[in-house]
Amino acid sequence: MPPRRKRPPAPHRNEAARLADQLQQAGYTKRDIARIINRDASLVSQFYTKNKGAAFVPALTQVLTAVHTAGISDITELASIAAPHTTRRTTASGTRARVRTKAVLITPTGTGTGRAGAQAIASGSARLRPLIAEAARQGLRLAFTVRLAKTGYVHVSGSRTDSPGIRRGVIQRADHTEERSYGSAATGGFSAADIARRVDAAGGDVTAAIHRWLVETGRIHADAHITHLEIRTWHPR
Template sequence: MPSPNARPEWAAAIWSGARSALLVQRHREDNTCAGALHTTPGTVAAFRTDAPYLTAPQHWPHHVQRHQSQRPQQGRLDHPHRIGTGRVGAQAIDPASSCLRPLIAEAARQGLRLAFTVRFARTSYLHPSGSRTGSPVIRTYVTQRADHTEERSYGSAQAGGHDAADFARRVDVVGGDVSAAVHQWLVETRRTNPDARILHLEVRTWRPR
């Protein structure tokens, strides 16, 4: 006998509400709205589950009640030691990687550190997974996938990461194309070949402790 609590429509309602709230939230007691549709154009870098990642502070209302955690009162790229993230996938890697540029520019302005994860066809890497030759200074994290692609991360917090300001200059040199800047760094450091194509790119920023 099916459980009376087996109600997929409830789950659908909750998740659709969470997705909708990413775009618009009405704060009646403050007579204002928040959400991605109420930001300055160009400041939305990415979404993750129920949180927008933005490249500029937002003066949205926030009310902390008893037993709630003390969260920051502004939506922003980062708060102390927290990671900000943006990502683009294969279908939009060429035009959409430029949307990561504001995230990197703001990270540079704030003196943050930066790491990135790239996905290539496994044969596009010049060195074996986890090889010290492939990553002589910056620790490499590797995820091998069933579709014969591989993700590798460069610039972990434990290893110190990249200087966001230096990477922002790289992005500016190639006209704002973040994937081109990442690819150029990988070629210069002899981790991939010039013809390799990035299939997925994720950029993470944080404030060093």
């Protein structure tokens, strides 16, 4: 008989991850835990992936004690219990450290670009929503490029009916997909405010909003699947 393969050892989890596991066993989600410690949910995930969370062990310990011994289950109450045991990082001078956030890449001249690949597309291209919202706030214009299977388009490549005034706005890929651009500074593009309203109507799903516009205007078939999306902004002339 061939020798049995040894099972790989279970991944080591730090104390914060173990405490988070216990809270999840008690019925709380990672998002709930994030609310309790007043942090972003992505940080809780980093307890597992990046070995973070040591600073939250005292707070999580107090919260678990409250859940198991006092029977407290309300997230707001648990957050008030955790609050005295969580502190923000400070700089050497004692001031509160800045928290890095994702920047909305719009320059003072109004130009900005945001891209979403296959993974981001699956979650609605949420990373593009702040870019569109900021462009709408500034009264900017925008254009976008989509990539999908050639068979998903209604019109043939380069058709002026598909995107009037856009030349060389088509890129054909070896995997039988095609990128097509809609709008440009030369043609005036689209009102960012209009696109922002469409995104809001789609519940924040940028992919769905753009897909709906392309279907409504007769450019793609309803069952076409967008695999990549790019948004570009600029000040109107």
